[in-house]
Amino acid sequence: MEPFRSLNRILEVGECAVADPQQPEGSRTLSAAAALIAHASANFSELQSYLDRLCYDLGLAYRLAPIEKGPFIEGRQASILVGETPVGDIGEIHPETLVAWGVRTPAVAFEM
Secondary structure (H helix, E strand, O other): OOOOOOOOEEEEEEEEEEEOOOOOOOEEEEEEEEEEEEOOOOOHHHHHHHHHHHHHHHOOOOEEEEOOOOOEEEEEEEEEEEOOEEEEEEEEEOHHHHHHOOOOOOEEEEEO
16 A cells, blocks of 8 residues: 555544533544545545555454435445444545535545
């Protein structure tokens, strides 16, 4: 598997704030990982290979379950589950979304 080293592949790991009205500040901090691949033949299978490696390195057994939401193409998206707990989403970004963002290259992404 080729490492994330070219400009068409991005991997980010770090903390992010999530709205949580139960917290005094109205949010809580989570650790997250996200990846995006963008090139003319970017596809779900290519990105899933990186998800496989990340989960292997973290010692996480995961599975994918079909979903219909977000900026992804229908039938080319899934929820990432660890056990029965959804921990993220993966998919091919819909061309209409790419156009709205001013992106001209096919792209796939996951966040967990």
